[in-house]
Amino acid sequence: MNLFDILGPVMVGPSSSHTAGAVRIGRMARRLLGEGTPQTVKIALSGSFAATGQGHGTDRALVAGLLGMQTDDERIPDSFEAAQEAGMAFAFSRVNLSGEHPNTAKLELTGRSGKALSMTASSLGGGRIMVVEMNGLRVSFSGDLPTLIVQNRDQPGHVRDVSGVLADDGVNIATLHLYRDYPGGSAVMIIETDKVVPEESLDTLRAIRGITGVTFVSAEKEG
């Protein structure tokens, strides 16, 4: 841990895992949807999030993140009211996601365009998070580095397509992980990079046949 992992984050309390981490989970879902504030959100809380989430403001923190707030935003306690003003409908439920980290939430979002996203993420402590499911596929990424998410049909050549485009643009790959549901089905590539992937590269990728979704999330800047 570096010096500013020890001193910090600057955050709205009471808990780095249950409050700050929850804000980051909400933000991550909003950014993965990629359409600004979602229209409707269903949030299912599991484990300790369900048991102690109300007292920790986990519910308000998740909604705050979905509205784009950072972990140090003083409006977090009033996020339910802010959601109403922003026209974002939300509903909470409890779920038992056995096998997942105790601090886990599953979010289902619908954007203004009708675009849907499902995402499950865990809060690991100290405000760090891990996305463990996206649109039904098992994944694993934190958002600590710039992250490119490419959804494609599970067929030969797409890793070459993507790595080729990144190489042409001088983007170094830090880590690369592949996930799929079954051979020939849906696949997702999670690529952590050392710098921002240019918008033109994303458009190039989107035009490739067999690639069904391209999302880029830059690294979170600390508040």
Place this chain on the structure above:
Amino acid sequence: MAIESLAVLTEAGKHEDLFDVIVRSDCVERGVTPDESIAQMTALYGAIRRAQAGYDPALRSRSGMVGGDGARMRAYASSGKTICGEYIGTVLAQALEMGESNACMKCIVAAPTAGSCGVLPAVLLPYQEREGLDDAAMVRALYVAGAIGQVIAQKASIAGAAGGCQAEIGTASAMGAAALCYLAGGSAEAVCHAAAMAIKSLLGLVCDPVAGLVEVPCVKRNAAGAMIAMSSADLALASIRSAVPPDEVVDAMREVGDRMDVSLRETGLGGVAATPFGQAVSEKMNTMI
């Protein structure tokens, strides 16, 4: 140079000021310039000051268990009747205020965690005022505190779920002891021994939050952690040394954390969380969502 142990810190501090050693280490570790590093730490101290100013005695936590004690303590501190004296009364008030702000969803600075965010401000802010120090001096002390926290995080843990409350309040207290000792002109050796003596005093402290909330007993433990930080700093400044070498104390902290039963590590199942009172609060909170 990576600051991987208190021995490394003590040795490096023989030849130059600990502040310079730690800034350089941060620059290597995060790939930043000294100016960037110091600007970030200065901003962090500003955030601590804003958090101090943001205390509202009228606020209550979601469970209703926490709020208003900081103001009570501050009023009592100036009554002239305290056992510990006005200065320590102010330290206790500051610790409670910050812990309460955290529980009431105000903005705070985790140091090292949100639950232990009151210790460092409690020992630093009143000391700055009493000694008339500028913010630059306090920022230098934050580097020393942070480096102690880094060593503990690396060799033991700063998470209650992993090491119990000794990992949170214990670490915060060690960081506070080191920062005070440094500000008062203690040597690098004294700084590390101040940290070690604070850890030893809080070794074995369990993490037993009522209803799993960062409220009871967390807020008041910030006051206790601040007191031990001050007493440990004074012991070290009196040239008293920890008989057990500081790094071995941190190793012992890890071992104690590893042996600690899971019911005593932030699960809300043991300690004061398991009392009839704790269980009643837990049931009440469970029906609220």
